[in-house]
Amino acid sequence: MGVEGLSLRLPRAARRPLLAPWRDAAGWTFSHLTRVIGVNLLWLLASWPLLTLGPATLAAYAWLRRARLEPEVAEPYTRLRDDFCRLFWRGLGWALASATLLYVLYANALFWPRLLPPLAGAVVAVAALYLAVLYLAVQPYLLEALVTLPRAMAAPRAAIARLVARPLAAHLHLLFALPLALLVWRFPTLLALGAVGLLLVFWHALNLEEAAEDPRLIELL
Template structure:
């Protein structure tokens, strides 16, 4: 519980402090993802770059010893390098998302055809559980892919984290739902800054500490 609260607090501060940078990355994401076939690569690139530019640079600056050279800001010119490195894993990630959406759509069609049957009800419940599970493992899945972990191992590792820390991961999935509700009400939100907000928040979730009182055990899972 407290791990999720700490993530909410630190993420909120970073999202506000880096809002101009999030807007720039969000606009660049829109341009890069416009052909649709580049959607996955653009999303993973934005995630990896924001994690580097905001979280990793800040950690390196905190670890500076007196006399060490300053750590510069991550330049926007490094985005193409991130994009080339993450093209294939990002594309596979997008394909997996499309497959899941197809499964959920087919499940919804079956439920509408059999609304009053036990089979239809079970399919609807399983579809909802699958969709929710997929949402909560996204931060850890994207983070592993950004680190260069092969997709099957990244997916398995993300699933293990969700199962190991169910309270932390479930609570951390609530702000994206709030963001989705706001985007539904204010449609320009996603185009302006929504994707950047979501990805940087997920970076906080993936690199956060699920057990604030027992930090020595976190490295065994994350």
């Protein structure tokens, strides 16, 4: 094969799995926009004290997950309260662990470059930034595991295993979450109009897509 026959672009078949969860999430959200906005508003109300941000997020994910997997059942909003209570301690632990880890990484990225030589300081800062990106990349799998697995302590290990199995895809899917976060930062009204719901639907669509490609992941659904 000549050089002209080579291409650095992903083939169409390879790009399709990366795009499928985005299309699935956008299509389902548009078809059920009223319900997604309703869940989003209830999430905003429940997470207002900040201490309840974790339980509210897990409850919203669990509700949207059931609504997608059981479309023939009219999922009442009252189930959000049940999910909130059932997942309260898991959600609280997840939120506190996330805040602590991200704060430690942020503090190290600021502290060590002041003490170390320029090159070493830059390496530490980049490493801390990448660990933060890695933690964000594992979130879709972590939420799925926290909502579905009987033992909460098994969730981090299961989520990391999912990340290790498909590291490139997990990183590329951040390209969806980061622009959405920037839009919410620029237009805060989107936070109440379904942005969080859309992100959670996308995360579940990502889990469904990967489980369809690898049947060994079906136990996390």
